[in-house]
Amino acid sequence: MIQLTTATKLEKQIAKARTMKPRVRVNCFGSYTVTNKQTGATYSVECLKQDGKRYAHCSCEAGERGRAGYHVAAAVAAHIQLASLRNEASH
Ligand SMILES: [Zn+2]
Numbered sequence: 121m122i123q124l125t126t127a128t129k130l131e132k133q134i135a136k137a138r139t140m141k142p143r144v145r146v147n148c149f150g151s152y153t154v155t156n157k158q159t160g161a162t163y164s165v166e167c168l169k170q171d172g173k174r175y176a177h178c179s180c181e182a183g184e185r186g187r188a189g190y191h192v193a194a195a196v197a198a199h200i201q202l203a204s205l206r207n208e209a210s211h
Contacts, residue, residue, distance in 0.1 A: 122188045124174040133193035144198045152195040165195035
């Protein structure tokens with residue numbers, strides 16, 4: 121599990137995600153499939169909240185070692201967007 125603290129920690133990966141432009145498919149809220157368009161490789165990324173802390177997990181090698189890569193950054197971006205849409209819908 122990767123704990124997501126500040127956005128600045130993910131900044132580098134977010135920048136990389138912008139260059140790589142992976143495809144993010146939403147399986148359900150908190151579960152995403154990220155596809156590397158160049159290689160066609162897919163990774164599953166989970167985002168969850170526990171005790172007020174945000175965590176993510178990626179099925180790639182770096183993710184298994186607890187490091188956030190651009191897959192996580194791309195999925196987290198989609199997750200945040202989805203979460204804000206949900207909040208708006210509940211108001
Ligand atoms: Zn990954």
